[in-house]
Amino acid sequence: MENIHNLVKFDRVTDKPLSGRIRGSFNTTQKDAHGHVVSDKLYPEYIESMKQHPERRIVSIHHNRDDPMGEILWAGIQEEDDVTHLVGEVGLYEDIEHREDEIDRLGGFSVSLVGYENTKEEAWNPNQINFRYLGLGEDYHQLKEAISEKGVPARLEVQKSAEGAFIVDVVANNIPLLIELALVAYTINRERKESNKEHDTTPEIVVNEMQINLKDKELPDFLEQLSDAVGENIGLDPEQAEVLMEALEDDDAKVEFEVKSEDE
Structure with a gap:
């Protein structure tokens, strides 16, 4: 967790067992693979929102809330050269193990404020x-x-x-x-x-x-x-x-x- 600040570790949202973890970037100040950009001035707001509203830490596949794949375990802000990232780690639910190939093909995570x-x-x-x-x-x-x-x-x-x-x-x-x-x-x-x-x-x-x-x-x-x-x-x-x-x-x-x- 080098160069990560404003790091917050969250309590578990569910009691579902986890089969693995994925670490990645939720938002970045540089255009990502989809051309998305979010100002780093808002990153503390994102983290506070996730902290205050546990349901927003549930991560779904293809934005389908009826298809949860896991939950965000921690989030923080990472500086890398001239780019700032809102980063975190997602714990994957055990019952989606059979969908590993589908998860591997995901382009990234999306978090709304x-x-x-x-x-x-x-x-x-x-x-x-x-x-x-x-x-x-x-x-x-x-x-x-x-x-x-x-x-x-x-x-x-x-x-x-x-x-x-x-x-x-x-x-x-x-x-x-x-x-x-x-x-x-x-x-x-x-x-x-x-x-x-x-x-x-x-x-x-x-x-x-x-x-x-x-x-x-x-x-x-x-x-x-x-x-x-x-x-x-x-x-x-x-x-x-x-x-x-x-x-x-x-x-x-x-x-x-x-x-x-x-x-x-």
Whole structure:
């Protein structure tokens, strides 16, 4: 276990006997054989998620939860040259010994990061979602902080994909809150553009089932589409929106604005 830090050894999830162990990489900051990348800033979150939710340590064949092959015994972070890996060891269940050839052909392991803010998994109702953000894994902490501060129920997921796709589903109970979340998402992506970070993903938000592309979107066009999505005149011109976005980045700021009805 050389050069491995943040290592956590897990209690067994089941009492099934093990026939062997496989050590490998769950995520890496360099594109793997499938072209997948996940930011190493999220690796501690992955480990904590596995620690808090034992069921997420069960490893299945071909993502089929009804076909478990084993469970993760430990996980940690390994530095290797300029690449960082989320590594671990999987204990193989004895009752899958006859499938060794199939397991040998597997291209690697896949671990998703799923978490809930201001709600519990068992209370989560996907039918109430009225805001979705699809972006990059590196956006995780910024969106999570904004959602936590506002106290809205949300489900956050980082998938193992081309650039660590990040999906946030939120149940926002009023229009000003929808607008604030949309502006936070817009700010994140504008800052990424200004820093000249290249990426192939097209970030977007979905508000009340209306899709709004955030990549290279000018602020006036964004505000117009946002008004259409919420079904109200949101009462913000670009200059006012800039002030509001700046205030939203200030943890101590009190943000107030009025949503106007269409006939005003």
